[in-house]
Amino acid sequence: MEESGLSRSYAHGGRSNPLLGRTVGGVLDAAVRRWPDGEALVVPHQDIRWTWQDLHRKARALGAGLVALGLRPGDRVGILAPNLAEWVAVQFGTAYAGLILVNINPAYRLPELEYALNKVGCRTLITEARFRTSDYIAMLRELAPEIDTAAPGKLAAARLPDLRNVIRLGDGRTPGFSNYRDVVGAATNEHRSRLDDIAAGLDFDDPVNIQFTSGTTGAPKAATLTHHNIVNNANLSARIMNFTDRDRLCIPVPMYHCFGMVLGTLLCATHGAAMVFPSAGFDAAAVLEAIEAERCTALHGVPTMFIAALDAPGFADRDMTSLRTGIMAGAPCPVELMHRVMKELHLPEITIGYGMTETGPLSTQTAVDDPVAMRVATVGRVLPHTEVKIVDAEGRILPPGEPGELCTRGYCVMRGYWADPERTAKEIDAAHWIRSGDIATMDEDGYVRIVGRIKDMVIRGGENIYPREIEEFLYTNPKIDEVEVFGVPDRKYGEELAAWIKLHEGKAATAEEIRNFCGGKLAHFKIPRYIKFVDEFPMTVTGKVQKFVMRQRMAEELGLGAKEPA
Numbered sequence: 001m002e003e004s005g006l007s008r009s010y011a012h013g014g015r016s017n018p019l020l021g022r023t024v025g026g027v028l029d030a031a032v033r034r035w036p037d038g039e040a041l042v043v044p045h046q047d048i049r050w051t052w053q054d055l056h057r058k059a060r061a062l063g064a065g066l067v068a069l070g071l072r073p074g075d076r077v078g079i080l081a082p083n084l085a086e087w088v089a090v091q092f093g094t095a096y097a098g099l100i101l102v103n104i105n106p107a108y109r110l111p112e113l114e115y116a117l118n119k120v121g122c123r124t125l126i127t128e129a130r131f132r133t134s135d136y137i138a139m140l141r142e143l144a145p146e147i148d149t150a151a152p153g154k155l156a157a158a159r160l161p162d163l164r165n166v167i168r169l170g171d172g173r174t175p176g177f178s179n180y181r182d183v184v185g186a187a188t189n190e191h192r193s194r195l196d197d198i199a200a201g202l203d204f205d206d207p208v209n210i211q212f213t214s215g216t217t218g219a220p221k222a223a224t225l226t227h228h229n230i231v232n233n234a235n236l237s238a239r240i241m242n243f244t245d246r247d248r249l250c251i252p253v254p255m256y257h258c259f260g261m262v263l264g265t266l267l268c269a270t271h272g273a274a275m276v277f278p279s280a281g282f283d284a285a286a287v288l289e290a291i292e293a294e295r296c297t298a299l300h301g302v303p304t305m306f307i308a309a310l311d312a313p314g315f316a317d318r319d320m321t322s323l324r325t326g327i328m329a330g331a332p333c334p335v336e337l338m339h340r341v342m343k344e345l346h347l348p349e350i351t352i353g354y355g356m357t358e359t360g361p362l363s364t365q366t367a368v369d370d371p372v373a374m375r376v377a378t379v380g381r382v383l384p385h386t387e388v389k390i391v392d393a394e395g396r397i398l399p400p401g402e403p404g405e406l407c408t409r410g411y412c413v414m415r416g417y418w419a420d421p422e423r424t425a426k427e428i429d430a431a432h433w434i435r436s437g438d439i440a441t442m443d444e445d446g447y448v449r450i451v452g453r454i455k456d457m458v459i460r461g462g463e464n465i466y467p468r469e470i471e472e473f474l475y476t477n478p479k480i481d482e483v484e485v486f487g488v489p490d491r492k493y494g495e496e497l498a499a500w501i502k503l504h505e506g507k508a509a510t511a512e513e514i515r516n517f518c519g520g521k522l523a524h525f526k527i528p529r530y531i532k533f534v535d536e537f538p539m540t541v542t543g544k545v546q547k548f549v550m551r552q553r554m555a556e557e558l559g560l561g562a563k564e565p566a
Helices: 024-034 052-068 085-096 110-119 136-143 145-149 180-184 189-201 227-240 258-271 284-294 303-311 335-344 372-377 421-427 467-474 511-518 547-558
Strands: 010-012 039-043 048-051 076-080 100-103 122-127 165-168 207-213 221-226 248-250 274-276 298-301 325-328 349-355 362-365 386-391 404-410 434-442 448-453 458-460 463-465 480-490 494-503 530-533
Touching: 024 052, 024 085, 024 227, 024 258, 039 052, 039 085, 048 052, 052 085, 052 180, 052 189, 076 085, 076 110, 085 100, 085 189, 085 258, 110 122, 110 136, 122 136, 136 145, 165 180, 207 227, 221 227, 227 258, 227 362, 248 258, 248 284, 258 274, 258 298, 274 284, 284 303, 298 303, 303 335, 335 349, 335 372, 349 372, 362 386, 386 434, 458 480, 458 494, 463 467, 467 480, 467 494, 467 511, 480 547, 494 547, 511 530, 530 547
Parallel strands: 039 274, 076 100, 076 122, 100 207, 122 165, 248 274, 248 298, 298 325, 325 349, 494 530
Antiparallel strands: 010 386, 039 048, 207 221, 349 362, 386 404, 404 434, 434 448, 458 463, 480 494
8 A cells, every 4th residue: 555544535556566467378487487396286186286397288288289179369268167177277278378268157057058158159168077966068968969979179059159169077088079188189299389479479468268247137247357467466466465485375266266266376376386276166174184284374265165164073173273374255254253264273364355356356455464453354455556446326536434336446457348348338437447336435544344235246155146137037937926036144155045026816836946946047056045925025115126125024034143244
């Protein structure tokens, strides 16, 4: 921070640490030059332990293999997989080849997967065969039955018109699918030379990553991030936590989120720190085991992950003394939990981060040497080279302490939503400020507190959920006349989904029936936990539904306390 004693709720970060003019591939090149034999990636569940030299070689091999498949700079490559070593190789390999990596949530069901692939025109998809209850091969066969008779790389599917190649991870082989290992081994010297030429010609302002973030209209928005956005966000956050090549970060957060691939792997690469994936999907016992066995110094997670670790059987017998720092973000962080994490998890320098996918992701973060009161009750101050302001409904900057909408400007702001200029213009104004939709306050020292949300977004265990998307889906049920979806407090996940439903006259349904209707069509975290059938909704005098009244009534009926804002 360059200012103190603020007279307005506006702050800009310091500029003593210059921005990096590097691409994502350039970050890995720098890492392998400085720490070639340093440990880069540890994945116990795959029995993998790579040095930076290993990762560099594998990423380049994958990049050259994609070039051999005929992919060209700017093509979109989707990845549908949990936290695996290959995810990291794909992240850097696609960046070398000038491709745009499209992160796809492994919990997506058919409609969501179809929308994601088509929205951005994915030419290639790299997928795991299955994960937990999801059979991705079966899903793809349903979306594109033509794959069974297609030659690898020659797919022409009616429902997925842009997709040409599907690459399967693992040892198995499936008709119509390319095998990941075959792709990695397909490159010739000519393809490797072409990869070098592409990498050398990239601009750090080129798009490198697309992440889907739900929209209030129901259709997810495809936030398009550049090398410059995410490289610098990762680097500056690492500096705030005093990261060095001696650090070892435990990464239980999913790679398809910015939290995993920017504040996890890319953050480590900027400073030579080791990345540790404790498990393919979150597992509290695996997190504790990895921290102890690998002597991790840092841990990232959403609040529910920290709660699960603290409550895991045998926690008291684990040695967590190697830990010192990390980031808690993705959902409001209760003050009581922060105190427990600092003491019981041995994370005296834990930080809280705040931002959004569209800001790559962090706008603010607490510092390791901030007063404890500020580190547990605020989301910190603005990051270097970034501006934040708190404004009223007319866009005027408010005095310190007054709540308003938080806006961000700087290198971190995305290019826009893919092929969606109208939505982009709605969120980013002519001066390049992006609106957050969050209500916040800023004190005279620049510390920011998030006190509410303008939109009806629900954050369940770090997953951003917009009720409108679920409401529109539920309206496809012929028994439902009206429906309103909203969040209610939840001790474990921060918030849970509730739905009030008015059925058509003469129709009957049960809560279980409604949940079964959602199963297999909505991601599990989007299925309402609480369902209430009503005859009417609370309304304003002008006829608008009052969701806050429903939220209060539901919380009282269920005996749920008010959620404390972070």
